[in-house]
Amino acid sequence: FPQCRDPLLKRDANDINCLYTPNRLAKVVWNPVQNEAPELYRFIQHFGLSYQEYSDLLEIYNSKVKSEGIVNYDDIACTWLKQKKKENSNEKSITIYEHKLANLPIQGKPELYIGGIFPMTGKKYRAPELAKVAQMAVEDVNLNSGILSSHKLVLSINDGKCEADVVMKRFIDIIKTKDTSRFRSTVGMLGPACSDTVEPIAGVSKHFRTVVISYSAEGSISSDNSNDYPYFFRTIAENKQYKHAYIATLQKLGWSKVAALTQDGAKYSDYMSTLQDEFQNNDIEFVMNRKFPKEATDMSMYLRDLKDRGAKIIIGEFYASSARLIMCEAYKSGMTQKQGYVWFLPGWFDDRWYDIDWLRRVKNKTEALQPENESASFISNGGTIQMFEDSEVGVLPPCTTSEMLQALHGHLSLIHANFAPDENLVQGNRTVYEWKQSLKQRMSETKHDYKNAQRKSSENNIDMDFKLDHQIKLNKYSGYVYDAVWLYAQALHTLVSKNTTTSYIQNLHSEQTVEEFVKIIKNMDFEGVTGRINFKGRPSRLSNVRIIQWLKNTSNEIFEHDIGVYVPDYGVEENNLTNHSDGKMDKWNEKLIRWQTLDGTKPLDNPKECGLLSAFATKLDIECQLAITVVFIIGFAILLLIIFIVFLVFRRRYEMKMQATEDRMRALGLLTPMSVLALDEWEIPRDRVVINRKLGE
Numbered sequence: 001f002p003q004c005r006d007p008l009l010k011r012d013a014n015d016i017n018c019l020y021t022p023n024r025l026a027k028v029v030w031n032p033v034q035n036e037a038p039e040l041y042r043f044i045q046h047f048g049l050s051y052q053e054y055s056d057l058l059e060i061y062n063s064k065v066k067s068e069g070i071v072n073y074d075d076i077a078c079t080w081l082k083q084k085k086k087e088n089s090n091e092k093s094i095t096i097y098e099h100k101l102a103n104l105p106i107q108g109k110p111e112l113y114i115g116g117i118f119p120m121t122g123k124k125y126r127a128p129e130l131a132k133v134a135q136m137a138v139e140d141v142n143l144n145s146g147i148l149s150s151h152k153l154v155l156s157i158n159d160g161k162c163e164a165d166v167v168m169k170r171f172i173d174i175i176k177t178k179d180t181s182r183f184r185s186t187v188g189m190l191g192p193a194c195s196d197t198v199e200p201i202a203g204v205s206k207h208f209r210t211v212v213i214s215y216s217a218e219g220s221i222s223s224d225n226s227n228d229y230p231y232f233f234r235t236i237a238e239n240k241q242y243k244h245a246y247i248a249t250l251q252k253l254g255w256s257k258v259a260a261l262t263q264d265g266a267k268y269s270d271y272m273s274t275l276q277d278e279f280q281n282n283d284i285e286f287v288m289n290r291k292f293p294k295e296a297t298d299m300s301m302y303l304r305d306l307k308d309r310g311a312k313i314i315i316g317e318f319y320a321s322s323a324r325l326i327m328c329e330a331y332k333s334g335m336t337q338k339q340g341y342v343w344f345l346p347g348w349f350d351d352r353w354y355d356i357d358w359l360r361r362v363k364n365k366t367e368a369l370q371p372e373n374e375s376a377s378f379i380s381n382g383g384t385i386q387m388f389e390d391s392e393v394g395v396l397p398p399c400t401t402s403e404m405l406q407a408l409h410g411h412l413s414l415i416h417a418n419f420a421p422d423e424n425l426v427q428g429n430r431t432v433y434e435w436k437q438s439l440k441q442r443m444s445e446t447k448h449d450y451k452n453a454q455r456k457s458s459e460n461n462i463d464m465d466f467k468l469d470h471q472i473k474l475n476k477y478s479g480y481v482y483d484a485v486w487l488y489a490q491a492l493h494t495l496v497s498k499n500t501t502t503s504y505i506q507n508l509h510s511e512q513t514v515e516e517f518v519k520i521i522k523n524m525d526f527e528g529v530t531g532r533i534n535f536k537g538r539p540s541r542l543s544n545v546r547i548i549q550w551l552k553n554t555s556n557e558i559f560e561h562d563i564g565v566y567v568p569d570y571g572v573e574e575n576n577l578t579n580h581s582d583g584k585m586d587k588w589n590e591k592l593i594r595w596q597t598l599d600g601t602k603p604l605d606n607p608k609e610c611g612l613l614s615a616f617a618t619k620l621d622i623e624c625q626l627a628i629t630v631v632f633i634i635g636f637a638i639l640l641l642i643i644f645i646v647f648l649v650f651r652r653r654y655e656m657k658m659q660a661t662e663d664r665m666r667a668l669g670l671l672t673p674m675s676v677l678a679l680d681e682w683e684i685p686r687d688r689v690v691i692n693r694k695l696g697e
Helices: 031-036 038-046 051-068 073-081 096-103 129-143 164-175 180-184 195-205 239-253 267-281 300-308 320-332 356-369 401-408 432-457 478-497 502-506 511-522 611-620 624-667
Strands: 111-118 152-159 186-190 211-214 232-234 257-263 285-292 313-317 342-344 412-416 525-528 531-534 545-552 558-567 584-588
Touching (some): 038 502, 111 478, 129 478, 152 164, 164 186, 186 478, 195 211, 195 232, 211 511, 239 267, 239 412, 239 545, 239 558, 257 267, 257 300, 267 285, 267 313, 285 300, 320 401, 342 412, 356 401, 478 511, 611 624
Parallel strands (some): 111 152, 111 186, 186 211, 257 285, 257 313, 313 342
Antiparallel strands (some): 545 558, 558 584
């Protein structure tokens, strides 16, 4: 429009170009457009009309009205955009549309944010390397032209310290950012890591319509109803799925009597109640679930209860600090596999959690050098995350490492298969083995930097071996983190690829967007580095379960070897999950189990300690008192039988003697059927009897 004089000055009323009210050209945008369709808002913000363009548009409008009499604004706009426009005589003629498109501000790919919550620091659980894995996954997604090519993923890293309050604070920081456009572009949360911090986040997320995907929290949450936590998912399988693998394992081993020892108040062991129900439904006697408080240090009472109840197969779910105390007491109480006890212990403990001698040296040295400070975190991660336990050493039991190894020799564990077979192809058209090698290269740098930071932050020069020169061992949760990022990426790619949902990406927290996004995630089914990932209406994916045995070697270490693999039915729906027959024991070789009993045979699940009557009571599965009663009755019956037999023998001998006498008398004619026995004929006359006597008699 032509320039007009300042409105405070007197204007020419005859100049129609400067009549403000009828000639004002303004952009009017509905307020929700700015929040619900930011891309459209930015386009309107940068779009403008020159005076000549506006005049041309009005001329087209007037001509259309005169010629056709019907106003079709879409046709008018298209006709105007297709008009040729020349910048100058030397330039090629282009349409107004091409001109406007070329002059829009150049912008990069729209960014989509993932709020990552990792256990970077803290006194409890540390795994800073998981953040590096997430960064690697984001980089791989952005470099892959076939996935989410029109957008760029950005990861924000937040330290949750695996503390419930800290995790909640980080969640609020991500949600309540001052940049509202960033919140609209925040895909969801990656984390938290620990079971005890999951439920609050899962519950709050539905009020902010924010998806939460945890990569390592296996523990149960209060409700199995997906409506209570509609936006919560996990790329790691829930430990509640162990119940089906336990049933299959016990049936393979022929055991039908089991007990449990769990730590009270731990989310990880909450699945024991459902496990007990499944055992009873499958004719497996669940003796008891003996619980103990976290602060307990004397475990003799709890083990004595199990021993008195005749429990031989024991499932343990507790922290490593408690596991040290329990297995030391088991060694002293004669409750190891050598004495016929079989322990199922968690498989996620640190690599050297049982090395009491090493832990005691480190603890004593550090306490001497740092008397005023809190105990530092001594246990080397060793490529694993202390998911459910304080990394502080805590109270050490009165045992040596050698005694601990004897107690642990032969125990069993059920763990999720953390990685798919090395030959499996994953995203990026590479094998799992190639992915591991690529990750190890990055983890080597991260571990070196992390250990250097630990050394620098220490106020005293502590001579500790951080094993930097040892072979890098991947964190067992690395694959779950990587697959969680790819789950986000593939779900977003599906969302923007559909014509009906492309615009949803402009506000990822609107009701329709979140509902569609969650629906897409539930229908996801792909092969990740941890295996097949699908949900089928469940908040947690399924995964294969490895049955392993731990044995000690000559280097005073324990190593694992596989006994079997339980494979669930990945096609089963959530409401059919209770039927364990849907899964199967895909691989099983009982011959690989090395039983540590004195005779090398498999321990019994119901032996009775009744002295000489132990074998008898065990065979009949009865208590010792009843066994004694039964044996007494049987012995008394046998005694009566012997007396009766002796009586019959003597009677028979008497009858045989009488029969012989009778036969002799018959032979002498003394006993005939027609006569009666008489001795008259054998009498001697008195006068024929001579009695010789001596004088004086």
